[in-house]
Amino acid sequence: MTHFRLKHGLTALALAGSAVFAAPALAQDDDTLVIARSMDVNSLDPSRAFCDTCQFYLTAVYETLVTLDPDNKTLVPNLAESWEVNDDFTEFTFMLKDAVFADGSPVEASDVVWTFERLKNLKASPSFLMDGLASAEAVDAKTVKFTVEAPNAEFLNKVSAPYAGIINAEVAEANGAVAGDGAAEGDKAEPWFLENSAGSGPFQLAGYSPEAELRLARNDSYWGTAPAFSEIVVTQIQDAVSQAQALETGQVDIAMQIDPDTAQSIRSGDVTTEVVPSFNFVYIGFIPGAKGMSEVLTPEVRQALALAIDYDGMLDFTVGGNGTKVAAPIPNGFPGTAGLTPREQDVEKAKEMLAAAGQSDLKLVAGYPNDNIYGVDFNIMMQKVQQDFAAVGVELELKPLTWAVWRDELGAGEWPVTAIYYAPDYYGSGQYVAYFAMIEGYPWTGRAGVGNDALVANPAEAELYAKALASSGEEAEAAYTALGEEMMKDAIILPLVSPNLVLAYRNDIEGVRYSACCNLPLAEISRK
């Protein structure tokens, strides 16, 4: 039998060992910042990228018109020095600063128009940011004006998303980028963006090898304050424990994905860990459009199941209490969430409601990605859900799946329960409504109804959303609160936990913070 020889095991061990020991340049080099992360890069083209790694990469290399203040609420100037919005939130005018791209050419209104049109026309993952954009025009070299089809008070916030970073149009076009109507087919620049960058940010792309490292070099012609490091290396380290070890040994300066449990086990005095609340959350979703479920997963049954979950226990089991409960699928701290109260477990009421609906011996299947996201092991989380459902007489079968299979089966409505996560791309509750609300044509309406939007649609939400987008301040907050309440009534999306985030770095590093739009702003980090 030659299937598994000890020799092979030893070879694998030796390989794994060499991978650890041969890892990149030691962190002690003053001018280089080394960051440990499991990278999830799908693309490095700002208009195609859509990932957590992309958020901080794009922020360092491309600049947006406006960006988010460290208070994670207020929009502050970035490439635009000022902006004007008309009274009904349909026209947005930006006045640009005298910034330059990395090749020395000025950032002009034409670049902004080109970037936004390309973002819209590529029809890629982040293109939703430009939904409803009617026109973009360069009024003069330093003034650009956008018109949207319907009032959209959140357009300014959308512009602060890292995917809306301004690209040097001339350079990108020379390398195959297309912004016009045929961009989705005609644009051939994606490979070029994996090796080069064309932004105005404090850093430039120096090299990317998938599953290994992402290397950034200082942009020497940066128009603003020069960043402290001349080089940043993001090195691929898969799991939290390995990241913590690399941090303790000084192999890396910052570890980005340490969960609270692992953070507690760090003993080294050279490492600082801060636990901060995040805007990320994990949730379970019901899919009444799944095979044979349209008569079973009625709103009453979904409400009952929502009451069956032990939310406090969930917090303890998934993240050891290092997190917060979330009421509606809008992160705590975003507009309109102050007035929402998270659900509480009520086993008796859940049983009563299930009995009234004639579903006392319900059997459900949950398909979910077999992964660990934001420190939450989905297998652990779903086993807790399974136990809680069992307490009200509902049998839940668990199917942990690979991402590819999960996507396929989700689209086909193979199972009525799933679990997944969400992180914001900018500060604003609108993106959550646009993703989670039961409005016909919206992503989760399609998922929950499996093509039959009418099965789950909630007409009240479309009206409230239009109202929220046409107003600002308290009026908008009130509309978002009402939307949150409606979404809780739908009981399609049940947010379980908003895990806290651990900022873990060597003591000589400062300026590490968590941003709602941009994850980790690299340019603000320095060595003491």
Place this chain on the structure above:
Amino acid sequence: MTDASQPAAQIAPRRTPGPIARTMRRLPLTAKIGAAILLMWLITVVTVQLWPLADPLQMVGRRLQPPSMDHWLGTDALGRDVFSRTLHGAVWSIPIAIVVVACAVAIGSFLGAISGFFGGWWDTIIMRLVDVTVAFPPILLAMAVAAMLGPGLANASIAMVIVWWPIYARLMRAQVLEVREREHVEAAVAGGAPPLRVLRVHVLPLCWTPTLINATMDFGQVVLLAASLSFIGLGATPPSPEWGSMISEGATRFYNWWIAFGPGMAILTVVLATSFLGDGLRDLFDRRSQ
């Protein structure tokens, strides 16, 4: 030995021990230890439900407790007793390994015997099928099949049988080819016995030894492959206390070492025990390796 004892033994011979006991006695010490460990696991599989253990699926205390007198191997991330889960894991892992090895031996030996005995087209078709199957690295093939069928122990078992049967087909074919040429077989054929009867009565009984030795050694490997599939999420589904999925839960919690320790030791003992036993059996029976 005294002079007096010898004639006494000749006069009243003791009852001769059975073939299994005789084999056991001649085995080297390591193989005896292996057999004892396996026997203990088998007893565990049969009787674990009767033991006064904590429920393997329910929370019994605070999560992530280190080993203590109450919880010998601590508790896992859901507050379940790791010791109890490890022992209950045997109920999943060991019967599956038995079924997989039995199916692989049955299918492989059947096809191998046909291939070796009848030769010709049968041989070509079956052996090319074997070649195609063994051309894939076993873990990759098992992963591909399990991923295609979806997670679950039944699917993982099917995947493992698909990976394993060619080994037995080759073994059996080689044995049959050798035995077929012996004189007693030629005599039976010359005597007009129908081919299937010749195969069954005159050939097969002489062909089983290598297969049985190999099956013993493979048993541990099957336990290991089943755990590997569960580790990467293609085998047992939660909350079943399968060893591979328990290690996978523990692997992300390096500092809570006890979560993976129990199932890890369980796999280690089973695999080592079968290797020891298989090695001992081979030394006894397999003339070529001596």
